Amino acid sequence: MSRRVPKAIYEAELKRLQAQLVDVQAWVQATGARIVVIFEGRDAAGKGSTIKRVSEYLNPRVTRVVALPAPTERERTQWYFQRYIPHLPAAGEIVLMDRSWYNRAGVEHVMGYCSNAEYHRFLHQAPIFERMLVEDGIMVLKYWFSVSDVEQEKRFRSRAEDPMRRWKLSPNDVLSITKWEDYSRAKDTMFVHTDIPEAPWFEVDNEDKRRGRLNMIAHLLQQIPYGEVERDDVVIPPRPAAGGYERPPRDLTTQVPDWAAEVVRRQSGDD
Numbered sequence: 001m002s003r004r005v006p007k008a009i010y011e012a013e014l015k016r017l018q019a020q021l022v023d024v025q026a027w028v029q030a031t032g033a034r035i036v037v038i039f040e041g042r043d044a045a046g047k048g049s050t051i052k053r054v055s056e057y058l059n060p061r062v063t064r065v066v067a068l069p070a071p072t073e074r075e076r077t078q079w080y081f082q083r084y085i086p087h088l089p090a091a092g093e094i095v096l097m098d099r100s101w102y103n104r105a106g107v108e109h110v111m112g113y114c115s116n117a118e119y120h121r122f123l124h125q126a127p128i129f130e131r132m133l134v135e136d137g138i139m140v141l142k143y144w145f146s147v148s149d150v151e152q153e154k155r156f157r158s159r160a161e162d163p164m165r166r167w168k169l170s171p172n173d174v175l176s177i178t179k180w181e182d183y184s185r186a187k188d189t190m191f192v193h194t195d196i197p198e199a200p201w202f203e204v205d206n207e208d209k210r211r212g213r214l215n216m217i218a219h220l221l222q223q224i225p226y227g228e229v230e231r232d233d234v235v236i237p238p239r240p241a242a243g244g245y246e247r248p249p250r251d252l253t254t255q256v257p258d259w260a261a262e263v264v265r266r267q268s269g270d271d
Helices: 007-031 047-055 080-087 116-135 149-160 171-175 180-194 209-223 259-268
Strands: 034-041 063-066 093-098 138-146 201-205
Touching: 007 047, 007 093, 007 209, 034 047, 047 063, 047 093, 047 209, 080 116, 116 138, 116 180, 138 180, 138 209, 201 209
Parallel strands: 034 093, 034 138, 063 093, 138 201
Antiparallel strands: none
């Protein structure tokens, strides 16, 4: 197993890669490119935290994170891919999909939320659907985040003991421990059917989250043929001379209490 990346090295390299992601975003806007990045993998494999690092300094109007809830009754009667289509990027947009249409090949299949006919239809149609996207000029990048059973259980227990992160554990997440091999078989089958030249799968070893994030972002940057885009300098104009405006007295509005002052007082022991 590779040693964990030291924090100082990780933070410095992450910031450098994130600066390049900002350059990618400028290139996407300038060229009208359309990019879909799919994040899939085991529960607690670190997909969400990686998405946060990818999108941290990007414009949410340009780079959107899509994480769809369970389908509605109406959506269950639609063509399976139909509810994902409105979320695909227009020109100059990047979409980061926190899980995707591959729910059907994973949790829906393993947990019995779809029929065998629906599952096999998905395995047949997914490559066709993705080839259509690529043929139309959309870049489709698919990442699978891997983590060992030992590390997954460790992360589950950490979440269960942390009230701030307990919401991340759904009933399906907890059950995934008991269905480890079922999910493994489903992933293997999914790769056989959907690892296509036009939109291949890239696997991220995310046993060490720092290493996995750096590896994933560096690889993502290598897949996009972006170039430097000249951006106009931002010029802050001089503030004009005061024109006689007087602010109304503060006591005429309801002010938010100074909670920070109370915290400082308590910490200073000024009781």
